[in-house]
Amino acid sequence: MVPPRVFISYSHDSVEHKKWVLDFATTLRHRGVDAVIDQWDLKPGNDLPHFMETELSAAQYVLMICSNRYVEKANAGEGGVGYEKMILTSNYLSRIDGSKVIPIIRQPAGTYNVPTFLSTKLFVNFSSDSEVEYRFDELLRHLLDAPLFEKPDIGVNPFKPMKGSAPDRSSDGVKEIMNAFAKSFERTSASFIRLSTLLDHLSIHRIAVDKYLYDARKKGFVSNKQGYADRLVLTQKGREYLFEHQIVAL
Numbered sequence: 123m124v125p126p127r128v129f130i131s132y133s134h135d136s137v138e139h140k141k142w143v144l145d146f147a148t149t150l151r152h153r154g155v156d157a158v159i160d161q162w163d164l165k166p167g168n169d170l171p172h173f174m175e176t177e178l179s180a181a182q183y184v185l186m187i188c189s190n191r192y193v194e195k196a197n198a199g200e201g202g203v204g205y206e207k208m209i210l211t212s213n214y215l216s217r218i219d220g221s222k223v224i225p226i227i228r229q230p231a232g233t234y235n236v237p238t239f240l241s242t243k244l245f246v247n248f249s250s251d252s253e254v255e256y257r258f259d260e261l262l263r264h265l266l267d268a269p270l271f272e273k274p275d276i277g278v279n280p281f282k283p284m285k286g287s288a289p290d291r292s293s294d295g296v297k298e299i300m301n302a303f304a305k306s307f308e309r310t311s312a313s314f315i316r317l318s319t320l321l322d323h324l325s326i327h328r329i330a331v332d333k334y335l336y337d338a339r340k341k342g343f344v345s346n347k348q349g350y351a352d353r354l355v356l357t358q359k360g361r362e363y364l365f366e367h368q369i370v371a372l
Contacts, residue, residue: 125156126265129177132159132187133195142228143187146248149258155265183265184223188236188245196237224264275368295334297367298326300343303356304369317352 128150132143143159150157158181164173178184186192225236225245236245246261248254263269302323306315324331335354338344343360347353356364364370 125154126182127156127180128158128183128185128265129181130157130159130185130187133189133192135189135191139189139228146187146226150262150265153258153262155262182222185226186223186237186240187226187228188240189228190230190233190235193235193237196239224261226261295326295330296337296341296343297369298324299331299334299338300360300363300367301369303344303354303360304364307356314347314350314353314355317354320354 130143130147132139134140140161144161147157147159147162158177160173163177164170186196223240223243225240225243227234227236227245227247227249229235229249231249233249234245234247236243246257248257299320302320303315305323306319310319321328321331326334335344338360339346341359342357343363345355345357347355361370365372
């Protein structure tokens with residue numbers, strides 16, 4: 123997957139705030155996002171307005187770090203020279219795809235101020251350091267197109283009970299394993315699947331495969347052929363899982 127390019131806009135409120143933004147951007151890069159900020163990508167002598175316009179046009183998403191000072195500057199449409207022009211104004215924002223702009227709240231607890239021209243947008247609240255990992259999970263699922271739940275297909279059973287009908291987690295590794303089993307069995311008459319064959323149908327890390335296979339065994343979906351560590355057997359419960367989740371159609 124090509125890492126999404128993300129431009130981070132913020133105001134230079136204080137040394138502490140700049141350090142927080144730097145840590146925020148660094149974490150995004152460590153987790154698969156091509157984050158761009160002035161602290162890395164803007165050098166002395168560079169043209170600041172040109173840098174902003176170029177990066178905004180190239181970015182797949184724009185993250186606006188909404189400190190109170192940022193909001194004040196954005197609402198006032200302040201320009202000027204130097205770092206003050208890191209603030210995006212509503213006039214410029216109206217010329218780019220508004221759907222790619224995500225407000226990031228970084229304010230004292232209990233306040234959720236955003237620039238007026240972003241008032242209708244959903245935001246991600248990074249104000250509480252104790253909840254930062256939850257917020258990164260929320261943000262990264264959007265940036266990396268990995269939603270917590272996948273939208274289910276429209277079914278044909280109008281009487282399916284509500285209990286236990288929550289949508290599947292799209293990031294569920296067990297489901298990926300079971301999908302790989304279904305693909306592996308398409309072209310074999312054997313009663314088992316070799317681990318190497320299963321791996322051919324998986325794009326997740328080998329270490330993660332071991333973890334999800336362990337989970338699948340624990341759930342009773344998969345077992346090992348007796349006496350063979352690399353031969354995997356799909357149990358009856360596993361087959362029912364494939365039918366129930368419409369991975370294999372009846």
